[in-house]
Amino acid sequence: MSTNGEIEAAVRAELMGDPRLPHPDEVAIAVDAGLVTLRGTVGSFAQLRAAVADARRSVGVTDVWDELQVRLLNEDRRKDAEIRGAALQRLIWDSEIPGEFLDVKVKDGWLTLKGQLSHQWQSDEAFDRVASLHGVTGVTNEIKVDERRAA
Structure with a gap:
């Protein structure tokens, strides 16, 4: 069984390795016994879906709670x-x-x-x-x- 810290590190590694997420460090990760909560702001709905998928496939994750917000820049x-x-x-x-x-x-x-x-x-x-x-x-x-x- 993975610790909360190990799960958080696994999720962070997945986010950092995903080329669809130009600013993965803007996603906050909280872990409670395998339940991962993602918070922060991403630049598109596609990025939100990518971050949630990355978290779901991380080792030790049992569920993902998505609190991410999409904020489009003017362009x-x-x-x-x-x-x-x-x-x-x-x-x-x-x-x-x-x-x-x-x-x-x-x-x-x-x-x-x-x-x-x-x-x-x-x-x-x-x-x-x-x-x-x-x-x-x-x-x-x-x-x-x-x-x-x-x-």
């Missing part, structure tokens, strides 16, 4: 309408996701996915596709999955 900001258009286009281009059954709402860079799909993996894929878009500060997935539609 990284995009208008909500521009983000919505890019998100819809990305969903339409993906041949595995029936994008015509989905809609995207955007408020201050935060996307909300809505619609109905036949499979959970399609919902997960839609989330992943839009989460990495430039200017996104977060994503809420409200896509309904109805496996009966697949039959």
